[in-house]
Amino acid sequence: NAGVTQTPKFQVLKTGQSMTLQCAQDMNHNSMYWYRQDPGMGLRLIYYSASEGTTDKGEVPNGYNVSRLNKREFSLRLESAAPSQTSVYFCASTVAGDYEQYFGPGTRLTVT
Amino acid sequence: GNSVTQMEGPVTLSEEAFLTINCTYTATGYPSLFWYVQYPGEGLQLLLKATKADDKGSNKGFEATYRKETTSFHLEKGSVQVSDSAVYFCALSSTSGTYKYIFGTGTRLKVLA
Numbered sequence: 242n243a244g245v246t247q248t249p250k251f252q253v254l255k256t257g258q259s260m261t262l263q264c265a266q267d268m269n270h271n272s273m274y275w276y277r278q279d280p281g282m283g284l285r286l287i288y289y290s291a292s293e294g295t296t297d298k299g300e301v302p303n304g305y306n307v308s309r310l311n312k313r314e315f316s317l318r319l320e321s322a323a324p325s326q327t328s329v330y331f332c333a334s335t336v337a338g339d340y341e342q343y344f345g346p347g348t349r350l351t352v353t
Numbered sequence: 354g355n356s357v358t359q360m361e362g363p364v365t366l367s368e369e370a371f372l373t374i375n376c377t378y379t380a381t382g383y384p385s386l387f388w389y390v391q392y393p394g395e396g397l398q399l400l401l402k403a404t405k406a407d408d409k410g411s412n413k414g415f416e417a418t419y420r421k422e423t424t425s426f427h428l429e430k431g432s433v434q435v436s437d438s439a440v441y442f443c444a445l446s447s448t449s450g451t452y453k454y455i456f457g458t459g460t461r462l463k464v465l466a
Contacts, residue, residue, distance in 0.1 A: 245396075272452050283442065283458035284397075291452040299453065331396055335452075341387060342454060344396035 243267055245345035247332050253351045254322045262317040262348050264332030272335045273315035274342065275307060277328040290315055322352045355380045359443045359457035366433055366464050374428040374460045376443035384445040386419050386426040391440045433464045
């Protein structure tokens with residue numbers, strides 16, 4: 242039981258490049274989330290998926306897109322990376338809206 | 354809207370000192386409340402939770418009580434260890450059925466031997 246896995250662990254992009262961050266969970270959870278963590282700002286929600294087939298914007302969705310590929314997988318895409326997107330990205334999942342979230346190990350992204 | 358406010362850090366303590374990290378919240382309805390811990394280079398992991406007023410969550414010597422009258426969920430530990438050095442996040446679950454969670458900005462704890 243791997244929990245929540247994320248790939249890659251580290252990535253460096255040039256401004257304007259695109260990439261997709263992958264997230265998968267093997268706990269049969271319904272809801273999945275993408276957050277970014279920046280110094281002094283805690284965790285900010287980018288997008289979430291309450292259940293398979295649905296996605297919704299969070300607090301900071303601009304510049305990102307998501308795909309809930311199936312119940313296990315939830316990917317985050319940066320179409321044209323900007324230096325402001327330099328951050329640590331965490332994926333999380335939960336059974337339902339009132340339960341604890343399980344977090345992946347994070348992806349550290351640097352955009353130059 | 355819902356929000357979480359927690360004390361700014363860093364908090365620096367000597368080993369075996371008493372720890373309090375304050376957390377207050379604003380929410381409509383009755384959210385569940387959580388404390389998560391993040392060790393260096395890792396993701397967040399649940400430390401403890403409380404799902405209704407007056408509930409006390411506890412784990413690894415840490416405790417927090419859900420106080421509806423003061424809208425607080427302060428984290429306490431009677432005797433901290435060097436291994437408790439980490440960043441602690443207070444969070445609440447959505448009460449509007451949107452499945453969102455709100456996190457505080459985190460409090461860094463450093464425990465000195």
